[in-house]
Amino acid sequence: MFPIKIKQFTKTIPALLALAFAGSAVAKDSKTLDVYWVDVEGGGGTLIVTPAGESILIDTGMPGGRDPDRLHQAATQVAGVKQIDHLIVTHFHIDHFGGAAELSQKMPIKNVWDNGIPERDPDGKANSNFLLRIKPYRGMTVGERHIIQPGTELPLKQTNGTAKLRVRCVAAMKKFVAVPDATQRNPLTDKVKWVAEDTTDNANSIAVIVELGDFRFWDGGDLTQNTEARLVTPYNRVGTVDVYQVNHHGLDFSNNAVFVQSLAPTVSVMNNGVTKGCGAAAFAAVKSARVKAMYQLHKNLRDDIENNTTNEFIANLTRDCDAHHIHMSVAPDGKQYTISIPDKGHTSIYKTRRK
Numbered sequence: 001m002f003p004i005k006i007k008q009f010t011k012t013i014p015a016l017l018a019l020a021f022a023g024s025a026v027a028k029d030s031k032t033l034d035v036y037w038v039d040v041e042g043g044g045g046t047l048i049v050t051p052a053g054e055s056i057l058i059d060t061g062m063p064g065g066r067d068p069d070r071l072h073q074a075a076t077q078v079a080g081v082k083q084i085d086h087l088i089v090t091h092f093h094i095d096h097f098g099g100a101a102e103l104s105q106k107m108p109i110k111n112v113w114d115n116g117i118p119e120r121d122p123d124g125k126a127n128s129n130f131l132l133r134i135k136p137y138r139g140m141t142v143g144e145r146h147i148i149q150p151g152t153e154l155p156l157k158q159t160n161g162t163a164k165l166r167v168r169c170v171a172a173m174k175k176f177v178a179v180p181d182a183t184q185r186n187p188l189t190d191k192v193k194w195v196a197e198d199t200t201d202n203a204n205s206i207a208v209i210v211e212l213g214d215f216r217f218w219d220g221g222d223l224t225q226n227t228e229a230r231l232v233t234p235y236n237r238v239g240t241v242d243v244y245q246v247n248h249h250g251l252d253f254s255n256n257a258v259f260v261q262s263l264a265p266t267v268s269v270m271n272n273g274v275t276k277g278c279g280a281a282a283f284a285a286v287k288s289a290r291v292k293a294m295y296q297l298h299k300n301l302r303d304d305i306e307n308n309t310t311n312e313f314i315a316n317l318t319r320d321c322d323a324h325h326i327h328m329s330v331a332p333d334g335k336q337y338t339i340s341i342p343d344k345g346h347t348s349i350y351k352t353r354r355k
């Protein structure tokens with residue numbers, strides 16, 4: 001299915017910007033499911049607002065002001081939410097949990113879902129400053145803390161007149177949900193290229209599937225190649241998705257080609273930075289899955305500049321970025337979704353694949 005362009009402005013002006021933001025903020029009144037990829041410069045910061053207006057934040061960027069500010073701004077000014085109902089921290093690397101404690105001082109965080117705070121550096125490094133870094137996260141004030149398991153579903157409100165909403169954990173700590181009944185052996189199983197085992201916390205990442213009716217979105221944190229492969233071979237425990245948040249910011253440690261091909265997304269969104277992510281192999285793997293559109297938060301400005309999607313699909317093109325976000329709005333019936341870069345005036349509509 002090719003994107004249908006409904007409008008494209010070559011130049012953004014403040015009035016258009018205001019309109020775009022107004023459009024984002026009223027989204028929940030129209031019972032859409034909204035996802036905002038906030039620019040945390042190559043960290044994780046994906047904000048989801050359900051048709052009922054509940055908010056789910058997956059990862060919190062880095063500490064130090066910038067990322068918590070951007071997340072707070074996006075939540076309150078763009079998405080129009082006053083609190084984070086559910087925070088999921090995919091794993092204990094600083095670009096994912098780092099901003100949480102500061103954000104909790106700017107707005108209430110009701111529930112935190114993670115793998116359980118490790119007692120030592122989960123990468124197994126000696127003499128690391130992990131304990132110092134984790135201290136604010138351990139001490140932050142939140143409503144309730146939960147340890148997530150494969151199969152855990154967030155307790156979310158359903159809304160009259162919308163398709164069924166479901167946010168479900170499919171992988172955590174290298175453990176997976178059960179194979180769905182009647183699943184055939186994945187024909188790509190023998191094509192997996194296994195790599196050296198990853199002993200960092202990336203491999204432990206929590207992966208979630210967000211569904212509204214037939215629509216399916218993947219956020220798998222920084223899951224790495226062998227864990228990705230085990231999740232979909234010999235049996236695909238995830239199924240296919242419409243939108244793939246490219247694992248690990250598009251780094252080559254992740255994005256096993258068989259994994260991405262098994263998920264077979266229509267659209268990919270990469271939360272990369274100016275020089276982080278957008279690796280040649282990861283990029284090729286996503287392309288090999290024949291996605292129809294690839295979005296990036298940043299243009300890759302390293303020497304391998306050929307590893308970029310077209311500028312129209314990139315939120316931030318320059319080194320001194322303005323923290324433009326990417327917005328997705330899924331129709332209440334789950335049958336189509338609109339992806340936009342409000343600051344650029346880019347908008348495309350995609351049809352949901354039927355399950």
Ligand SMILES: [Zn+2]
Nearest residue numbers: 043044095222
């Ligand atoms: Zn990361």
